[in-house]
Amino acid sequence: MLKESVNAAVTSKTTPDTRSAEWHFGDRAFRWLTLAMALVIFVLVFLIGWELEEGSRLALHQFGPRFLISSDWDPVNEKFGALPFIFGTLVSSAIALIIAVPISIATAVYLTELAPLWLRQPLIMFIELLAAVPSVILGLWGIFVMVPWLRDHLFPWLQKCFGFLPLFKGPIYGVSMLAGGIIVAIMIIPIITSVSREILRSVPGLQREAAYALGATRWEVTRIAVLSYAKKGLFGAVILGLGRALGETMAVTMVIGNSAQIVASLFAPGYTLASVIANEFNEATGNLYPSALFELGLVLLGVTVLVNVVAQLLLKTFAGPSVKPQH
Amino acid sequence: MTVPNHRWRNFKNAVVQVATFACAVLVVTPLVLVFYHLISQGFTSINWAFFTQLPKPVGEIGGGMANAIVGTFILLGQAALFGVPIGVLGGVYLSEYGSSRLNWWIRFAADVLNGVPSITWGMVVYALIVVPMHSFSALAGGIVLGMMMIPLVMRTTEEVLQLVPGGYREAALALGIAKWRTIVQIVVRTALKGIVTGVLLALARVAGETAPLLFTAFGNLGWAHKLTEPIAAMPLQVFISAISPYDDWHRQAWAGALVLLVLVLAVNISVRFLTRDRFARPS
Numbered sequence: 001m002l003k004e005s006v007n008a009a010v011t012s013k014t015t016p017d018t019r020s021a022e023w024h025f026g027d028r029a030f031r032w033l034t035l036a037m038a039l040v041i042f043v044l045v046f047l048i049g050w051e052l053e054e055g056s057r058l059a060l061h062q063f064g065p066r067f068l069i070s071s072d073w074d075p076v077n078e079k080f081g082a083l084p085f086i087f088g089t090l091v092s093s094a095i096a097l098i099i100a101v102p103i104s105i106a107t108a109v110y111l112t113e114l115a116p117l118w119l120r121q122p123l124i125m126f127i128e129l130l131a132a133v134p135s136v137i138l139g140l141w142g143i144f145v146m147v148p149w150l151r152d153h154l155f156p157w158l159q160k161c162f163g164f165l166p167l168f169k170g171p172i173y174g175v176s177m178l179a180g181g182i183i184v185a186i187m188i189i190p191i192i193t194s195v196s197r198e199i200l201r202s203v204p205g206l207q208r209e210a211a212y213a214l215g216a217t218r219w220e221v222t223r224i225a226v227l228s229y230a231k232k233g234l235f236g237a238v239i240l241g242l243g244r245a246l247g248e249t250m251a252v253t254m255v256i257g258n259s260a261q262i263v264a265s266l267f268a269p270g271y272t273l274a275s276v277i278a279n280e281f282n283e284a285t286g287n288l289y290p291s292a293l294f295e296l297g298l299v300l301l302g303v304t305v306l307v308n309v310v311a312q313l314l315l316k317t318f319a320g321p322s323v324k325p326q327h
Numbered sequence: 328m329t330v331p332n333h334r335w336r337n338f339k340n341a342v343v344q345v346a347t348f349a350c351a352v353l354v355v356t357p358l359v360l361v362f363y364h365l366i367s368q369g370f371t372s373i374n375w376a377f378f379t380q381l382p383k384p385v386g387e388i389g390g391g392m393a394n395a396i397v398g399t400f401i402l403l404g405q406a407a408l409f410g411v412p413i414g415v416l417g418g419v420y421l422s423e424y425g426s427s428r429l430n431w432w433i434r435f436a437a438d439v440l441n442g443v444p445s446i447t448w449g450m451v452v453y454a455l456i457v458v459p460m461h462s463f464s465a466l467a468g469g470i471v472l473g474m475m476m477i478p479l480v481m482r483t484t485e486e487v488l489q490l491v492p493g494g495y496r497e498a499a500l501a502l503g504i505a506k507w508r509t510i511v512q513i514v515v516r517t518a519l520k521g522i523v524t525g526v527l528l529a530l531a532r533v534a535g536e537t538a539p540l541l542f543t544a545f546g547n548l549g550w551a552h553k554l555t556e557p558i559a560a561m562p563l564q565v566f567i568s569a570i571s572p573y574d575d576w577h578r579q580a581w582a583g584a585l586v587l588l589v590l591v592l593a594v595n596i597s598v599r600f601l602t603r604d605r606f607a608r609p610s
Contacts, residue, residue: 026505103353137584140581144364222343
């Protein structure tokens with residue numbers, strides 16, 4: 001195939017003059033074309049920032065920085081405050097990280113160091129398939145299967161054992177902040193696992209061999225030679241997962257209860273930035289209401305971009321081209 | 328010097344083996360459970376009517392998601408039309424041209440864009456297209472999905488092109504072939520399978536997106552006759568049916584979710600299967 005391509009390309013123009021003209025025009029045109037396409041990325045970045053800023057201008061002007069610390073969400077009286085949603089986003093993401101990080105890193109360790117070779121590829125494929133499951137499908141399973149199970153089994157048990165903590169007091173509805181956190185955990189586990197796996201694989205074999213040579217057990221090799229070396233990259237993987245958790249919309253909306261309140265109980269319904277936008281955007285009347293929602297979007301974007309930038313920097317400075325950031 | 332107790336160290340080793348294996352099982356469990364419930368709840372609702380009929384009004388049993396299935400394909404077609412040329416050509420630039428400084432910034436921006444919440448994309452296209460047009464539309468839906476595809480396709484194209492051996496380019500240039508021809512007829516041609524793979528995976532990824540469609544395509548309980556009308560899409564319809572209070576719509580939601588998941592997973596599995604030999608690395 002290569003030979004035919006080369007033949008076709010070489011014999012397409014015969015005289016040196018036309019060939020050099022073609023070189024100059026064709027090469028320049030193609031280069032500019034591809035450059036223009038690549039620069040579309042910056043256009044997109046600009047568009048996102050510009051449209052969100054323009055959309056939220058009214059609310060920014062009206063509320064100023066009070067928006068971020070106010071708990072009022074009263075569309076009828078046109079009073080808007082972002083605090084319950086910021087709280088909801090942060091808490092659900094925190095819960096998700098607490099659940100997902102140990103499990104993901106343990107699984108990544110298992111896949112790269114401890115699993116029998118025949119088991120690795122099937123497991124890896126399974127986990128990558130889980131990453132491909134659309135959010136709304138997981139949300140559907142969440143509402144009709146997970147939430148009833150949580151309401152009837154896990155939550156009452158948690159309340160029985162840990163009910164003295166304010167976290168586990170209060171009525172149990174099923175839809176709750178904790179349910180939101182759990183479903184986000186399920187969504188970010190594949191990402192953290194994949195990236196961690198790449199990080200662990202990129203640890204030089206020499207580190208492991210040295211540890212084995214000194215008589216370490218497999219776990220000791222992993223702990224001493226691999227995990228300490230990979231700390232920075234693993235941290236980057238975790239931050240990447242956090243970035244994903246912050247922006248998660250559909251599955252969360254379906255199981256978190258959609259109630260704008262700030263309470264200590266994990267069993268109480270909550271509301272996240274992404275969920276309130278998803279639910280109320282199409283019903284938002286007037287000018288201030290949509291603008292307030294745009295401002296929520298701006299806050300969400302700002303936080304997510306910041307977290308993602310930190311993650312990308314950590315990952316890029318850890319192991320360069322050998323680590324592929326998963327999306 | 329005393330050597331630490333072998334038995335204690337081996338015990339710790341064994342505990343960790345079991346614990347990490349348990350975590351791996353825990354990770355796989357949700358997928359298995361989701362599939363199990365999708366099949367048990369949704370399979371019986373998958374019949375000819377599901378694929379050919381529109382959603383019936385509330386209270387009437389039956390109906391289907393024909394408009395949503397067709398809608399998803401229309402949206403994906405537009406997204407591909409919009410996102411693939413820009414993404415692939417941009418990836419070509421990243422791989423074959425450019426200063427390392429500019430390219431670093433482009434890659435960085437693309438990776439950050441990949442992490443932008445999908446609902447934000449929806450709001451942007453809402454402001455950009457839906458508001459001036461004064462209506463939700465299939466066009467807006469296609470554009471938002473296309474925009475989401477661009478950074479994805481650009482990065483995967485670049486990676487695949489990087490895998491083409493430098494020797495091919497050098498040989499072609501040494502024979503006097505123009506650079507653009509080298510790239511188009513030799514490098515891209517060699518990497519075509521990988522590029523198509525990347526595009527298919529990106530399509531599968533945006534096929535499942537709901538949030539950006541909420542304010543662009545909006546959804547439609549009937550057929551969209553023009554691209555400027557709102558259009559139904561599978562993830563949207565699943566969402567609307569799932570949060571509705573009607574049992575029959577819940578049934579439809581399960582069926583729709585099953586079909587959508589099968590489509591998405593089928594693309595993912597077949598793509599991984601087809602590229603297995605070329606890109607498999609020892610674990």
